[in-house]
Amino acid sequence: MTYEDFLKKKKITIEPSGFDCTERNPALFGWQNDVVRWALRKGKCAIFSDCGTGKTRLLLAVGAEST
Numbered sequence: 001m002t003y004e005d006f007l008k009k010k011k012i013t014i015e016p017s018g019f020d021c022t023e024r025n026p027a028l029f030g031w032q033n034d035v036v037r038w039a040l041r042k043g044k045c046a047i048f049s050d051c052g053t054g055k056t057r058l059l060l061a062v063g064a065e066s067t
Helices: 003-010 030-042 055-066
Strands: none
16 A cells, blocks of 8 residues: 555545525625525535624524525
């Protein structure tokens, strides 16, 4: 076994567990809708967003779509 084979064996891959949502929330900016769609596709993720970027709106939109 080569070192490359060893490293390939150690690689962790995570399959998405979410769903695809094509609806757009009119209360969000375009990039916020993109973040919400990404989070819904992943299923399990964290959104690390800067101050003043609407994290509360993102959280509410993700929660509303996933119920």
